[in-house]
Amino acid sequence: MTETLPEAPVTGTPAPDVRPAAPRRLLVALIISELLITFALATPIVATLSLKVQEIAPDRKEQVLATVMAVGSIAALLLNPVFGHLSDRTTGRFGRRRPWITGGLLAGLPAAAVMATAHSTAQLVIGWFLAQAAYNAALAALSAVIADRVPPHQQATMSGLFGAAGFAGVVPGLVLVGLIPGSTTALFVIPSVIGALGAVLAWSLLREPAIRPGAARAARTVNLRSVLGSLLFDPRTSPAFTVVWCQRFLLQFSNALIGAYGLYFLMARLDLSVAEAAGLVSATGLVSLAGNVLAATVFGRVASRTGAYRALVVASGVLMTSAMVVKMFSASVWPVYLATTVAAVGLGAFYAVDLALVLRVMPDGGDAARYLGVFNIAKALPQTLAPVLAPALLALGSDPVGASADQNYFALFLGGAVAALLATALTPLIRHPKLVRD
Structure with missing residues (x-):
């Protein structure tokens, strides 16, 4: 099955969207995926990175933590739209979004291993950068599923549930930190392992139509100029x-x-x-x-x-x-x-x-x-x-x-x-x- 992308009207009132209601399995997959990504990202921010910095640089913990957090913020800032750009142009039998969502959740596991085994500031920075890259790849594609496959009459409800899942995703991390506050290795690994298991669930529930390599729009060329341009937009036209x-x-x-x-x-x-x-x-x-x-x-x-x-x-x-x-x-x-x-x-x-x-x-x-x-x-x-x-x-x-x-x-x-x-x-x-x- 090949997805056909409707042309946007050039002038006048937009044509009504008559897509049927999104299946329940899709909504469940979106909520669970958002919950797991937030869990994996929030737990290090809440406590794990601070605990790890205390271990490897107790005399400079404030400066080192600030450096690690800054690198993570910059990674999230730049990579989310870049991965979104790449997702928009992905083609293949598995669809456009699903490979990035499941791949991002799976890639969080080796990133967590890098952080858990860190004995230097440089290794911790690299691990946190990789984690931000992995989970922002998943986030970029996940949000786009709502635009692609949830009709307008359900989008506000989905937006609310999506937002609630993002807030609720902090809770498991807080509980985990309270249960095993002294084990930084487990605090890094457990959220990423659960995220990786969630990737399997997302793969089975987020079934997409295949995108032919020659499909309109989806096959547009990806180059350095297009990637850099993905970070910007023209306020005059939007x-x-x-x-x-x-x-x-x-x-x-x-x-x-x-x-x-x-x-x-x-x-x-x-x-x-x-x-x-x-x-x-x-x-x-x-x-x-x-x-x-x-x-x-x-x-x-x-x-x-x-x-x-x-x-x-x-x-x-x-x-x-x-x-x-x-x-x-x-x-x-x-x-x-x-x-x-x-x-x-x-x-x-x-x-x-x-x-x-x-x-x-x-x-x-x-x-x-x-x-x-x-x-x-x-x-x-x-x-x-x-x-x-x-x-x-x-x-x-x-x-x-x-x-x-x-x-x-x-x-x-x-x-x-x-x-x-x-x-x-x-x-x-x-x-x-x-x-x-x-």
């Missing part, structure tokens, strides 16, 4: 895509700006000890995770039934802005819990609809994985930029609220609030013929 990209960047930036300083914020504002602050971070982390998963699941279904994507983006931005304002003035425990809950619901609501929204506004032409990879840059880039800007905000004078005036957390949360508010204000600029219901 204004709605540009706005949605900027919104994701700003909301993720707002969240990343304060994420790394949660422990220090609680110690400064609430005058807590390290142990007390760590306990509160764990408790609020669980609240945040529950809010993320619940909001992503619920609002994905709401968006699917109502088509109110832009309205939910506005609601999400307002909630995240409000959470930042509450934390600006927080000096006790309960406002912190309130702000955490509001922010979790807001972020979960956004990730419930942003994938479905971008699928409607991104340029046509058979480059779904490439554009989704570019869209993923808006999520990865803030994680690199926010830690650079945060110290500058913290150094702006003294904190007018906290007991300790050494770091200005008021300014830090004000920066987060401004970013979230700006993202919300961009919503009226999202205009596209496929958005007709809100």
Whole structure:
């Protein structure tokens, strides 16, 4: 069976998509694959890399960990759209996406072995780079399956479930770290082994039609110019895509700006000890995770039934802005819990609809994985930029609220609030013929 790609209409209102509902096995495969990829990537970030760095470079652990994390961020930033570009042009009997998804999950296993056996910073950096390459190859193709094979009336629901799986994928890593905190080898290997087993399941469930080597679009030439071009897009020809990209960047930036300083914020504002602050971070982390998963699941279904994507983006931005304002003035425990809950619901609501929204506004032409990879840059880039800007905000004078005036957390949360508010204000600029219901 050969896939035939429909030509996008040149002018006028886009033709209605009459594809039948996606089979349940496909939806299950998408959710499980996203869960496993997040598990494999989140566990090292949460604890395993820190533990390994403590083993190999205890006297320089902060600098070494920063180097390892930076290399991983750059790899994710660049490789996701590149692998998406390659996936768009893959041909063969096994389809376009399935080889990259299963191959990426399998390739995570040797990458984990490199990290688990690392006795030097260089080896750990190489291993983490390989892991990011493997799992971003899988992620790039996985998101594109939704564009390829899930019809529009199911995409918002799938977006919500996909987002919920991404949030929930952190939980197994947290549990694993709690069960075997002293075994870095097992903490590296177990998630990758489970991911490799998941690759077998994905291969059986993500059956695709074959793509003939001469098929239109799929057989376009891959060269250095096309690969480098996969990292860019022209805002003039895709204004709605540009706005949605900027919104994701700003909301993720707002969240990343304060994420790394949660422990220090609680110690400064609430005058807590390290142990007390760590306990509160764990408790609020669980609240945040529950809010993320619940909001992503619920609002994905709401968006699917109502088509109110832009309205939910506005609601999400307002909630995240409000959470930042509450934390600006927080000096006790309960406002912190309130702000955490509001922010979790807001972020979960956004990730419930942003994938479905971008699928409607991104340029046509058979480059779904490439554009989704570019869209993923808006999520990865803030994680690199926010830690650079945060110290500058913290150094702006003294904190007018906290007991300790050494770091200005008021300014830090004000920066987060401004970013979230700006993202919300961009919503009226999202205009596209496929958005007709809100």
